[in-house]
Amino acid sequence: MAVIEVEGLRKEYVRVRRLRRRRTLAVDELDLSVPEGGVFGFLGPNGSGKTTTIRCLLGLIRPSAGEVRLLGADSTRDLASVIRRVGAIVEAPALYPGFSGRHNLELLARVDGIGSSAVQERLEQVDLAERADDRVKTYSLGMRQRLGIAAALLRDPEVLILDEPANGLDPAGIKEVRDLVRRLGSEGRTVFVSSHILSEVRQMCDHVAILARGRTVKTGTVHDVLAGETRSVFVRVDDLAKARAVLAGARMVTTDVEGGLRVEIDPDKASEPVARRPRSLRIRASRR
Secondary structure, eight states: OEEEEEEEEEEEEEEEETTEEEEEEEEEEEEEEEESSEEEEEEOOTTSSHHHHHHHHTTSSOOSEEEEEETTEETTTSGGGTGGGEEEEOSSOOOOTTSBHHHHHHHHHHHHTOOHHHHHHHHHHTTOGGGTTSBGGGSOHHHHHHHHHHHHTTTOOSEEEEESTTTTOOHHHHHHHHHHHHHHHTTTSEEEEEESOHHHHHHHOSEEEEEETTEEEEEEEHHHHSOSTTOOEEEEESOHHHHHHHHHHTTOOEEEETTEEEEOSOGGGTHHHHHTSOTTOOEEEEEO
């Protein structure tokens, strides 16, 4: 059974600037099917359409075209019938820094008519019980992210949607979130997690879909899709943003690393990123 189904999703933004209409295509005919249970990775570089897809899925924005279904319900018409079975964090969790972690959860629980026992259970579930009564402003970024996940878990959802949960975290925080996501996926629920970090998807996901420029490039089990982990090259550039855009246009998945980009491609084809560059952009590829 598929808990998330996306068919031909298209989202176009129209902005008016200086009396001119400018169109930006964020998602382009995207297809996706997420099976029930485990952790599903939604992998792609920044700007590939991950957050836009999630917003369409949660009914936060309307698609320009296509169908989006969550737990069998159309996200544009019937989301209210299933939304209580879904927990989500889109971008950064909203928390009151001057309140304790416990008080933050209690406020949210009260709105949904959830008892205090559930708050304690969630704090224990995300390993924050010992710091529950400390103010959130004293928490590390990793602890704040875990508190946000605890908030998304208050209703004990069947589906948990996390948008870049490891974004901006230090290595210790990334490991904390990774271990938590793996644990949640092993409990029977479906965890749908977006990320631009290939290594994290490999370590915490069972299935993965790879995006580039708003389209699904490849999907399947992590073992099948990401087999041959060494298939990457390091690209050193003098204009990071321009290089990222050029390589994304060539359907190449990239990850920012110090001094350049890591491009997911067979090292034997390391010359391809160089061959695709415009003359004005200097790119040097090497195996790592």
